Structure formats: structure tokens, C-alpha cells
Amino acid sequence: MTMATPAPTRTRAPRGQGRARLLEAAGELFAENGVSGTSLQSIADRLGVTKAAVYHQFASKDEIVIAVAEPVITVLQRIADEAETLPEAEARASVVAGLVDLAIAHRWTSAVLRRDPAMAQLLDGHPAYTRQISRIDAILLGAEPTVERRLALAFAGGGIMALGAIPGFEGTDDELRSGLIAAMTRALTTLT
Numbered sequence: 273m274t275m276a277t278p279a280p281t282r283t284r285a286p287r288g289q290g291r292a293r294l295l296e297a298a299g300e301l302f303a304e305n306g307v308s309g310t311s312l313q314s315i316a317d318r319l320g321v322t323k324a325a326v327y328h329q330f331a332s333k334d335e336i337v338i339a340v341a342e343p344v345i346t347v348l349q350r351i352a353d354e355a356e357t358l359p360e361a362e363a364r365a366s367v368v369a370g371l372v373d374l375a376i377a378h379r380w381t382s383a384v385l386r387r388d389p390a391m392a393q394l395l396d397g398h399p400a401y402t403r404q405i406s407r408i409d410a411i412l413l414g415a416e417p418t419v420e421r422r423l424a425l426a427f428a429g430g431g432i433m434a435l436g437a438i439p440g441f442e443g444t445d446d447e448l449r450s451g452l453i454a455a456m457t458r459a460l461t462t463l464t
Contacts, residue, residue, distance in 0.1 A: 277374050279408045290329060291321060294315065294326060294330070294336070294341055295340055297318040297319050298310065298315050298337075298345055299381055300318070301318060301393065302340060302381075302388065303381075304459055306384075306388050306390065307337055307390035307391045308388075308389075308390045310333075311333075312336075334394055337391060338394065338395075338398060339382060340341070340384065341381065341391070341395060341398075342403065343381070343387055344374065344378055344381055344382065345398075345404060347370070347374045347377075347402075348374070348405065348408060349404050350370075351366070351367055351370035351371065351404075351408060352367075352404055354366055354370070355367045356407070356411070360414075363411050364411060364412055365457070367411050367412055368412075368453055368457055368460070371429065371432055371456070372432055372452040373382070375432045375433050375452070376445055376448060376452075409425065413425060425459075426461035428455065428456040428460060429456070430451075431455065432455075432461075
């Protein structure tokens, strides 16, 4: 007579914590494997839950991707809201500092936003994201941006998002912050 091995017990997280844990696990997997390389099953496996438990929280992987990006979108909105109340030069400086702080605070999410084609494609069709990016671009580029200024912004903005996730960076966050602000400011002011 063989004894059956009991199924592992799964504990339920308090309300809301399950969703937060799922988003944290998904964000980590997106950073490690990219959006396309992350399945709903891999998210479930990381959490030690069933795929059905993931579907209980979100109807699709696209919903998870947007939810992982939501904190960044919220910060982008705050950056634009604050900057739009300032004079032009102060608004630009405020946006640059805000973007650098965002990239440092959300290092891996920011890097995934910029480098992952599946994430970029999904966000490019997400109105809340595109609205905030348009507002920020308008502040940084001005009313009639030149091609050179657009290229400088693309270069500087992409660099900030990617450099916010420097693996093995030996400096402090303050050193990283001041260096990134200086680099983006230089890139945008040399073309004015």
C-alpha cells in the first residue's frame, strides 16, 4: 500500500497583497526575460500558485503589463502636472529631474519600458501613457522642435531609462542622479 503525497498547501495572502505580489513577480520576470519571454505560467510558478490564480487577478498578460507600468505612468503624470505650473526653463529642469528620479526609483521597470519591444508596443497604444509622454515631450521640446532637438531628447531620455538600471553601478544613487541630470541637461541645452 502506497501513501499518497499530500498536495502542497497554498496560503492565501490578505486582500490586495496577492495582486501586489503578482505584479512584483511579473515585473521581475519581465526584467529578467522580457515581456514576450514571460508566460502567465511562469508568473504563477514564481508565486507558487496556479495559473488560474493569476487569471483570477488579471484577464490577460497585457493587463498585467499595463498594471506593472501603472506606477510609472502615475509618476509621469505627476511630473507633467508639476512642470506645467512652472516657467519654461524651470519646467524643463523639473521634468529632467523627475525623469531621472523615476528611472532610479523604478530602475528595472524603466529599463523594461525602454528596451522591451512588446512592452513598448503595448504602451504606445495605451492612452494614459501616450498622453503623459506627449505632455512631457512638449515641455522638453518646446513649441517648434527641430529634428536635432527631437533626436537629443530621444537619446537623452532613452539613456536615462537604460542607465537607471546600470548593473553593478558602484556609485551612490546621488552620484547616479547628479550624473544623469547633468548628461540629459547637456544633451538638451547644447541644441537650443
